[in-house]
Amino acid sequence: MSLNKVMLIGNVGRDPEVRYLEGNNPGGQGRKVATFTLATSERFRDRNGETRENTEWHNIVAWGQPADVCERFVHKGTQLYIEGRLRTRKYTDRNGQEKYTTEINVDTLQLLGRRDDGYQGDQPQGGGYQRQGGYQQGGGYQQHQGGYQQPQQPAYQQPVQQPAPQAPAAPAAEEGPTDDLPF
Secondary structure (H helix, E strand, O other), X not given: OOOOOEEEEEEEOOOOEEEEOOOOOOOOXXXXXXXXXXXXXXXXXXXXXXXXXXXXXXXXXXXXXXXXXXXHHOOOOOEEEEEEEEEEEEEEOOOOOEEEEEEEEEEEEEEOOOOOOOOOOOOOOOEEEEOOOOOOOXXXXXXXXXXXXXXXXXXXXXXXXXXXXXXXXXXXXXXXXXXXXXX
């Protein structure tokens, strides 16, 4: 058995580059692919007690409908939640040398943050894309029988305040002990 799964929350480092690969899709265009970088950071204290930050940069590749979401809604600085798979591929650079790169192929992409975090235009209010359909916690666009479905409650909304629980009434004295623990 094996598992190849990556989960990231980070900020987009540059606007996505969207391309169409050659193909015979309806409309005459090939398959859409979006590529961009995502930064994840962690903070820690060193031996001297000073706060340090370590930032990792990840190459992200989104195909098909997640690429559509990236093209319309993702910009430099956008905070995203991404689930995907690691892929290492070999390519030849301009000088003819073979090189390797490791990328994350997107399965699930979800926009995070609030509406006023730099989102513009027709961007969704929280949400994203889930490649394999099904339930996606926190709102978002979901693939369901070939299309998008608007969430009932966007992820950024405040939860409904529940009334504070009332303290249970004290048992009457003649009832005896209320616990039935054996010790």
